[in-house]
Amino acid sequence: MTATIPPGIEDWAHLPGPAAVLDAVHTRARRGHRTETGTLTTLALTAEQRRQVALLLGTRWELTGKPVRLQDLAAKLSEHHLTVLGLVEALHGRRIEPDRAHRDRAQAEAASERERAAAHLVSAGVSASAVEQWLADPGLPRPGSGALQSLAEQVASVIARLRTTGRGTRLAQLAADTVHDAHALDADRLLGRGVARLLAIVHGLPRPQRAGRAWRAAWAGAGVVCDGVSSRVLALNLPLTGESPAARLCAAALGEPVWLTLRSLAGNWTAPAVDVFVCENPTIVEAVADALGPSCPPLVCTDGIASGAALDLLAWLTAAGCTIHARADFDPAGFTIADQVLSVAPGALSWRFDTRTYANECGLSVPHGTSGDLATAVQELRLAYDHARIPVHEERVLGLLLSDLTAETDVSD
Template identity: 40%
Template sequence: MGLPVHVDPGDGVSAAILRWVLRDGQPPQRAREVSRVVQELPREGNLPLAALAAAVFADAHALDRSRPLGRAMARFLALRAAVADSISGGAARDSTVAPAFEFTDPLSTPAGWRAAWASAGVTCDAVSSQVLVLNLSLVGDAPAVAICGACPGEPTWLTLRSLEGSFGLASPQDVFVCENPTIVEAAAAMSGARSRTLVCTFGRPSAAAWALLRGLVPAARLHFRADGDVTGWSIVETFLTEFPQATTWRMPPGMTAFEEELLGDLLSDLVNEADQTE
């Protein structure tokens, strides 16, 4: 949406943003509540959203996406970050007026919600958001690097928190992505540490899954699949839009089979080429 935000690029910025966020007749106390939260935002490091809410309001859910205050705060933080970027980028040279610019409502997507809070050092779903992997060898300083290397051949859950920091593949390789953990379990049972790298979204991809896959590009040659129902095709199409260089994995147009029905073929694809020549 286009926002003609008229602000003084100084102390008046936050006040102007808050007036816009609360323009739709929200109760008078909302501005005071937002101000209380802003005062308690972390100065350094990261703070879980629930911990922030509990510290300020003695209610760990006070800033949830389902609460009016949580939604107002996310919009305030997202717009504050956008204005700051505009000013630092030279878009606001006039001392009293910042031009209109495009702003995406952070409530429109889960990623937008998380990004709004992340701009203020607050984390959402850092532990509850997970992705399942098998034989994923990483380099970097993120905790996931050590976690993945601890037990080759064992299916491993990575949290979004464990992906904080740098990580990536040491060299280009194929990475297969499926929807159902049954495929991971079967691959581990059949091939163990010899299986090719496998990532499982366990349904629709979580924030952790997105963070992992984005971190693996460009070294990863991604091959996606899911169940052949409407939801599965939606997942695959979303992946291919995000990663246009990726390919599907045994999922030709019109396929309706569920992954478990193709288990034998999928497992044969996951056998390491070196093992196939032995």
């Protein structure tokens, strides 16, 4: 329990001068230093603050100009049945724990929670080595708050459920049956990522970072089927060949924009090493389809922030040797889309996504970037945008984009 402060002492303690003294004592206590003896040599007080402190320590001390000695303060407070530390703790309403003791206790609590989390997973049948790998994942809650143990308990319940379900169980069904929330195992949920990354470790697969190929592979290793129709991407004139539904759809819809889902992109398909253009907004695709039809170069539209289907498609096209020319709106979301494209196509080129185009549309005078690679263009654009703060949607440069695609068509002809 903390001490009771007499009203007069409490009023004194809240004055600026005494408050500064007691704050210095609080710091000493946290650092494990003495609080009843010693001198506050580094504490600088104004004349008015010294006068306020002297209301307790006396005028003689004020006139000496010397720093506060804690033993003098302790002697005065003892007349009110208080210690210096007792007064500070009473003012804060709690015991002061030295920083070192706090760190030691926090580390002990974290280690204990980590052990409890591991025990839950091992009891669900996960090997100790896999659990250790999982606990090292940087995407998990830090141990010590109880969040890691709570997550491990939920992950263990899902793992245990998987042992009783047949292959072919759908992810949403598994989530609904296990935690009564059909979206609980989605890629944007901590539980979904936690289970998927553990399954990836167990089956020796790459760590899933998003709802893409690695994500589906991790769940497939446990016999779980992910939704393949919600994630989609808009395409025009993609020269896909093979037996996959996506290849058949593209061949049947030459000159017409077509939505491809993850489900349709499954199976065997390939593409020749051609130039593929990437935009953000469906309006661009409609406009060039109207203008160029079947002669338009291959075009992919992310339709805003790129979906798993869009990123998987671009990754596969890149692996097939296609050159990706990408762009988006000149705004923070557009820069995010460009980063997404670069994550699956590191060598992507910029398509009118540069400071020259941005400056011309805004009527600004900013340094014009000359690099054709998307990564450098995005860096330059971020600097220009931070300076101007003017968003420019790609529909404003539709004429330029159509001109580029028309020129590309003429070259290929």
